Amino acid sequence: MDDGRVGxxxxxxxxWQRVMAGEAxxxxxxxxxxxxxxxxxxxxxxxxxxAAEDLLSATFLQAWRxxxxxxxxxxxxxxxxxxxxxxxxxxHIRGVGRSRAGMARLPIPRPExxxxxxxxxxxxxxxxxxxxxxxxxxxxxxDQDLFVLCVWQGLSYEEAAHALGVPVGTVRSRLSRARARLxxxxxxxxxxxxxxxxxxxxxxxxxxxxx
Numbered sequence: 001m002d003d004g005r006v007g008x009x010x011x012x013x014x015x016w017q018r019v020m021a022g023e024a025x026x027x028x029x030x031x032x033x034x035x036x037x038x039x040x041x042x043x044x045x046x047x048x049x050x051a052a053e054d055l056l057s058a059t060f061l062q063a064w065r066x067x068x069x070x071x072x073x074x075x076x077x078x079x080x081x082x083x084x085x086x087x088x089x090x091x092h093i094r095g096v097g098r099s100r101a102g103m104a105r106l107p108i109p110r111p112e113x114x115x116x117x118x119x120x121x122x123x124x125x126x127x128x129x130x131x132x133x134x135x136x137x138x139x140x141x142x143d144q145d146l147f148v149l150c151v152w153q154g155l156s157y158e159e160a161a162h163a164l165g166v167p168v169g170t171v172r173s174r175l176s177r178a179r180a181r182l183x184x185x186x187x188x189x190x191x192x193x194x195x196x197x198x199x200x201x202x203x204x205x206x207x208x209x210x211x
Contacts, residue, residue: 013075019067027067031060034078037153038085044148045089046096047133055092059085073162079155082163086145093141135185143178150175 012033018026038059043052062084063070063077073079136144142164149160150171157175161168 011075012077013072016067016070016072016077027060027064030077034081035060037078038081041082041085041148041153042089044152045086045133045144046092051092051096055085055088058088062088071162073159076159079159079163082149082153082155082159083165086149086163090141090145135182138185139178139181143174146171146174147178147182 012030015026015030015033019030035056039052039056042055042059043049046052046055059081063081066084070077071080136147139147145164146160149155149163150157155163157168157171161171164171166174
């Protein structure tokens with residue numbers, strides 16, 4: 001996983017020191033460095049690009065407001081940001097569930113086809129993402145967050161534990177149960193994480209791509 005280290009003066013920790021010193025531009029640099037990772041997490045949890053963009057903005061807004069309470073892992077701010085994003089995303093998903101329950105009682109309008117290739121491709125991507133999320137939905141919300149963080153976002157067990165506020169042992173056991181559940185649903189083995197293959201605590205983000 002890319003840890004964002006460019007040099008001793010450009011680590012997350014160094015940038016955050018500048019943020020705390022009142023240098024707003026440093027927060028902008030941090031956003032540029034970490035926005036893609038947070039956006040991808042939110043997209044993989046919601047399968048909704050608009051929601052992911054809104055959650056990205058909300059995550060960094062909350063990080064800015066709570067900057068005095070930052071918790072770095074080594075010199076990385078990413079696990080802390082993931083923790084904020086996970087909380088906001090769970091809240092969003094609960095709200096969507098309530099809205100869908102209400103909408104289910106209304107007549108569904110027939111969608112008008114759009115011939116644009118770009119729109120069609122985007123919808124196809126979102127359908128694949130939705131199928132993946134439908135499978136993940138069989139897991140508890142906390143395990144969904146954990147699976148996405150470790151398998152799709154490439155966090156180590158320690159970083160995921162920090163992001164979700166649980167012990168490392170809990171991360172291991174929950175991830176094992178989540179993988180067993182998903183394996184039973186798809187009827188085939190899931191690719192091993194980096195931890196399981198190499199014995200070190202780094203999960204592979206490549207394994208989590210939906211195709």
